[in-house]
Amino acid sequence: LAKTTQPISMDSYEGQEVNITCSHNNIATNDYITWYQQFPSQGPRFIIQGYKTKVTNEVASLFIPADRKSSTLSLPRVSLSDTAVYYCLVGDESGSARQLTFGSGTQLTVLP
Amino acid sequence: NAGVTQTPKFQVLKTGQSMTLQCAQDMNHEYMSWYRQDPGMGLRLIHYSVGAGITDQGEVPNGYNVSRSTTEDFPLRLLSAAPSQTSVYFCASSYWGGNDNYGYTFGSGTRLTVV
Numbered sequence: 001l002a003k004t005t006q007p008i009s010m011d012s013y014e015g016q017e018v019n020i021t022c023s024h025n026n027i028a029t030n031d032y033i034t035w036y037q038q039f040p041s042q043g044p045r046f047i048i049q050g051y052k053t054k055v056t057n058e059v060a061s062l063f064i065p066a067d068r069k070s071s072t073l074s075l076p077r078v079s080l081s082d083t084a085v086y087y088c089l090v091g092d093e094s095g096s097a098r099q100l101t102f103g104s105g106t107q108l109t110v111l112p
Numbered sequence: 113n114a115g116v117t118q119t120p121k122f123q124v125l126k127t128g129q130s131m132t133l134q135c136a137q138d139m140n141h142e143y144m145s146w147y148r149q150d151p152g153m154g155l156r157l158i159h160y161s162v163g164a165g166i167t168d169q170g171e172v173p174n175g176y177n178v179s180r181s182t183t184e185d186f187p188l189r190l191l192s193a194a195p196s197q198t199s200v201y202f203c204a205s206s207y208w209g210g211n212d213n214y215g216y217t218f219g220s221g222t223r224l225t226v227v
Contacts, residue, residue, distance in 0.1 A: 034215055043116075043202045043218025044155070087154065101171075102147070102154035 004088045009107040018075045020106050022088030025069050030092040033064060033071045038085045038105070047086075048073070075108075083110045114138050118203050118219035125193040125226045133188040133222050135203030141217070143206045144186040145170070146178065148199040149221075155202060161186055193226045200224070 005023040012018045024033070032051050036044035048055055050062040050071070061074040075082060085105040119134045137144065145160035147170075157170030161180040175197060177189040186205075190197060200223050204216040 036215070041221070043204070043221055044216070045218070046215030049215060102156070104152075104154045 003101070004090055004103050006086075006088050006103060006106045008104065009109070011109050011111060012078055013111050014079055015077050018078050018082075018108060018110075020073045020075075020086055020088075020108065021070055022073070023070045024088070024090045027068050027090050028092060031090045032092070033062065033068075034089045034091070035060070035062065035073045036087045036089065036102075038087065044087060044102075078108075078110045080110050080112065082108065084108060116203055116205055116217050116219035118201075118222050120222060121220070122223050123225070125190070125224065127193060127195060127226060129193050131190050131193065133190075133201055133203075133224070135186045135188065135219060136184050137186075137203075137205040137217070138184065139205065139217065140183060141205035141207055142183065144180065145204050145216075146176070146186070146188045147202045147204065148172065148197075149202060150199050158188065158201075190224075195226045198224060198226045 032049055034049040035047045037047050038044040048057055048060045048062045050064050052064050052068060055062045063072045085107050087102050087105040089102060116137045125131055142163045146158040147155035148158055149155045156172050158172055158176050159167055159170055159178040161167045164180050164183050167178050167180055175191060177191060180186050200221045202221050203219040206216045
């Protein structure tokens with residue numbers, strides 16, 4: 001299973017764009033990159049998933065360079081309610097194990 | 113549409129007691145899993161199942177048993193509770209067989225304290 005490295009914490013102000021980068025140097029060919037958000041006392045919530053290039057949905061964008069050894073989650077115009085822990089996961093969801101490993105995540109704090 | 117339902121939400125056990133954490137999903141997901149999350153830490157996989165009758169161990173399986181008799185239910189049994197099992201337990205489910213861009217759906221968690 002590919003190991004991921006992300007910053008432990010980040011601070012931002014309301015209305016700013018936030019970019020959280022995740023390193024996954026040993027990503028395998030079949031691995032996808034998935035990001036989750038977790039609020040205190042709640043289970044993680046799926047944000048976005050991608051394989052290569054750029055993926056965008058209604059809440060975030062995911063940028064993946066050609067070598068796929070890193071990825072960047074971009075949150076546009078954050079608000080106080082975006083304060084949460086963000087996890088980057090790498091795994092092959094079509095494999096027989098289908099295990100995803102959660103690291104310690106990035107604590108994002110949005111300030112007024 | 114309830115999603116993933118976990119019961120109980122809170123539980124206090126004495127060392128040596130056994131109990132079962134319940135998890136049910138109504139999305140017809142083939143894949144289900146149990147994670148534990150210790151304070152300030154990420155989630156660690158305990159056991160998972162890719163379909164009824166099929167289970168396998170994750171990263172930290174010791175002290176826990178699972179079974180999957182139906183698609184909907186995936187109970188986690190603590191055989192003899194220990195203080196080291198004090199944690200928040202999350203159940204998750206998803207479709208099987210490929211990346212469907214929906215990821216895992218998690219329950220709201222069971223906060224377990226072993227004294």
